[in-house]
Amino acid sequence: MILYLHGFASGPGSTKARYLAGRFAAEGVHIAVPDMTPGPQGFERSTPSSMLAVAEQHLQGAPGPHAVVGSSLGGYLAALAAGRNPGVDRLVLLAPAFRLAERWNARLSPDQLRRWQEEGLETHHFASGRIRRIGFEFLEDAMKWPAYPEVRVPTLCITGRRDELIPVPDVERFVEMTPGARLIVVDDGHELTESLHFIWGEIREFLGRDSSR
Secondary structure: OEEEEOOOOOOOOOHHHHHHHHHHHHOOOOEEOOOOOOOOOOOOOOOHHHHHHHHHHHHHOOOOOEEEEEEOHHHHHHHHHHHHOOOEEEEEEEOOOOOHHHHHHHHOOHHHHHHHHHHOEEEEEOOOOEEEEEOOHHHHHHOOOOOOOOOOOOEEEEEEOOOOOOOHHHHHHHHHHOOOEEEEEEOOOOOOHHHHHHHHHHHHHHHOOOOOO
């Protein structure tokens, strides 16, 4: 099985998810793209642990081996899943959001963190196209997980030189500490939408022509 994990405040209808699903479908390969925050209040109540549970439910519900493709927060969760599920034998991480809790804490002032704890954090939810409010439990839970998951399977990392959210050195650090990991830096931003054709070619080669798994 090939599993795609979308990023923060995103969904199965994201540009990358639809593009990759279409390219795989054209070759007769199905790619599972679950909603990582299902339900009317799924995003508001979501945490890294709850999103990881959605991914693991899919991994444990189908025979392996599995390849997992993750974007941004989904890339971080894909790395966590690979370390916990022996059925995963390949990873593709697109602008993976390592150092998750550290970056949130550095991004927000003490007053902003206090207001998040008291009122929730308003953020643009790309999947629904509206402002939604996520609970402080998201950050509290993120602090329980390692900045860099331990991964022992072949991993392809692709990140953008112009990424305004995930610095290239963050991804380089993961690659340096992960045997079998390879990094490709493209001239693109965090969304990587300008590089989709190139990314598809690299994923296809990395997973092999027979990607039905």
